[in-house]
Amino acid sequence: AQTVTQSQPEMSVQEAETVTLSCTYDTSESNYYLFWYKQPPSRQMILVIRQEAYKQQNATENRFSVNFQKAAKSFSLKISDSQLGDTAMYFCAFMKYFGNEKLTFGTGTRLTIIP
Amino acid sequence: NAGVTQTPKFQVLKTGQSMTLQCAQDMNHNSMYWYRQDPGMGLRLIYYSASEGTTDKGEVPNGYNVSRLNKREFSLRLESAAPSQTSVYFCASRETQRAFTDTQYFGPGTRLTVL
Numbered sequence: 001a002q003t004v005t006q007s008q009p010e011m012s013v014q015e016a017e018t019v020t021l022s023c024t025y026d027t028s029e030s031n032y033y034l035f036w037y038k039q040p041p042s043r044q045m046i047l048v049i050r051q052e053a054y055k056q057q058n059a060t061e062n063r064f065s066v067n068f069q070k071a072a073k074s075f076s077l078k079i080s081d082s083q084l085g086d087t088a089m090y091f092c093a094f095m096k097y098f099g100n101e102k103l104t105f106g107t108g109t110r111l112t113i114i115p
Numbered sequence: 116n117a118g119v120t121q122t123p124k125f126q127v128l129k130t131g132q133s134m135t136l137q138c139a140q141d142m143n144h145n146s147m148y149w150y151r152q153d154p155g156m157g158l159r160l161i162y163y164s165a166s167e168g169t170t171d172k173g174e175v176p177n178g179y180n181v182s183r184l185n186k187r188e189f190s191l192r193l194e195s196a197a198p199s200q201t202s203v204y205f206c207a208s209r210e211t212q213r214a215f216t217d218t219q220y221f222g223p224g225t226r227l228t229v230l
Contacts (some may be wrong), residue, residue: 004157033129035216035218042223043203043223043224043226044221044223044224045158045205045207045221045224046221047218047220048217050217052217091155091157091158095217102148102160102163102174103150103158103207103219104157104161104175105157105158105159106157107155107156107157108157
């Protein structure tokens with residue numbers, strides 16, 4: 001079974017600064033996907049960024065980028081030039097590569113952007 | 116496109132009452148999922164459906180039943196609600212007919228309180 005660990009329950013950062021959210025996971029699979037989802041106060045789950053484990057290049061989406069370290073089983077999210085709208089819960093999630101697989105979520109990090 | 120829709124948005128039940136949570140998607144996705152989210156935890160899979168006519172248990176299926184009514188709709192039923200089922204429920208869908216599709220799209224959630 002897979003496990004996903006987010007060791008930072010809460011973080012806060014000043015607007016316009018850079019913040020990094022940590023995620024580690026445990027799996028015996030060699031092929032898988034990793035995701036970061038954002039959940040603002042509206043509760044909607046919004047996909048922020050995804051990474052395929054077979055790709056060595058780190059994924060980027062505008063101000064969001066990841067540091068994927070496969071050997072260390074680490075998948076951190078960096079948010080650059082943070083904005084007030086980035087205030088949300090952030091969940092790291094794992095999914096096996098093949099088949100109709102579920103997402104395994106971490107417990108989340110509550111990020112607050114301070115004006 | 117509305118994406119994934121869920122009804123109702125909020126519900127309060129008394130212990131022992133029954134209810135059905137509805138989910139529909141208009142993206143022609145094959146796979147659909149029901150998750151629950153409890154405070155301090157990530158989302159956990161209750162049931163999923165790989166295709167019309169099939170359903171399978173997830174991590175926390177006890178106390179729930181599901182029906183995949185057609186390709187669009189996947190309902191979750193609580194036959195005899197218990198306070199432990201107080202949670203936020205999310206439906207999700209995913210395209211699985213094509214290779215290398217991985218992203219699950221989530222509905223807005225249903226906040227259920229069982230007194």
